[in-house]
Amino acid sequence: MSIPHRSTGRPRAALGCALLLTAVAGCAMTESDARPAAPSPSGKAATVCRSLHDALPGKVEGEEHSTDATDSSYPAAWGDPAIELRCGVDRPAKLTPGTEEYNPTSEAAEVNGVSWLIEEQDEGYRFTTTDRAAYVEVTVPEAYAPEIGALTDLAEPVRAEVPRTH
Numbered sequence: 001m002s003i004p005h006r007s008t009g010r011p012r013a014a015l016g017c018a019l020l021l022t023a024v025a026g027c028a029m030t031e032s033d034a035r036p037a038a039p040s041p042s043g044k045a046a047t048v049c050r051s052l053h054d055a056l057p058g059k060v061e062g063e064e065h066s067t068d069a070t071d072s073s074y075p076a077a078w079g080d081p082a083i084e085l086r087c088g089v090d091r092p093a094k095l096t097p098g099t100e101e102y103n104p105t106s107e108a109a110e111v112n113g114v115s116w117l118i119e120e121q122d123e124g125y126r127f128t129t130t131d132r133a134a135y136v137e138v139t140v141p142e143a144y145a146p147e148i149g150a151l152t153d154l155a156e157p158v159r160a161e162v163p164r165t166h
Contacts (some may be wrong), residue, residue, distance in 0.1 A: 038072035041088025045134035048162050049074050049087035052136065055157040056085070061140075061150045081141040083150050087162075089137045092117055092128050109148060112155035118148075127151060132162040 041049055053073040058065050063079025076085045093101035094117060107118040108130060116127040116138075124141040125148070136158055140147035 039074045039086050039088040039090075041074065041134060045088045048132075048134045049136075052087050052134075052157055052161040055161050057153050057157065060153040061144050079144075081143055083141070083144060084139045085154065086137045086139075087134055089128065089135045091135055092119070094119070095128075095130060109151075111148065111151040113159045114151070114155045116151060129158060129162065131164050131166060132158070133165055134162055136162060 039049075050073045053076065056065070056076050060078040060083050063083060066077040066079070066082060074087050077083065093099040094103050094106045096102055097104075109116055109118055114132075115130045117130050119126045119128070121139070124139065124144075127138045127140070127148070129136045136154075138150060138154060140150045144150055
């Protein structure tokens with residue numbers, strides 16, 4: 001004799017709650033956890049960025065190149081927290097006449113023959129090349145202070161693969 005089983009709906013409710021919690025946890029990512037979108041350069045910038053990608057070092061600031069899955073040749077990352085490079089980004093507003101942020105006297109530095117715009121961020125710095133055929137952006141978290149040190153590992157491939165504009 002079998003005993004009839006009566007469903008109370010609790011397993012479904014528990015499953016629904018588990019799915020909801022998983023979705024909420026996925027949405028609870030902090031801004032610092034979010035990876036910047038891969039740029040989508042075209043023409044000469046795309047060609048230059050693919051060459052740069054092939055020439056990037058295996059280590060930056062002693063950190064190994066990340067093997068995060070990406071279908072793009074334009075971003076790269078090293079370490080955790082990640083030092084991130086994006087090639088083919090838009091011209092920074094600070095370097096663009098007519099924009100509200102334009103500042104011809106913005107802070108810049110030359111590291112091993114490559115000129116970089118320096119922008120302080122909440123938890124580190126963003127550096128963007130200023131006189132190259134493609135804009136290369138490097139974001140360095142404060143964990144690697146002094147943040148500009150990461151540029152010494154990246155200057156040679158940038159200098160070799162991304163020609164100057166003038």
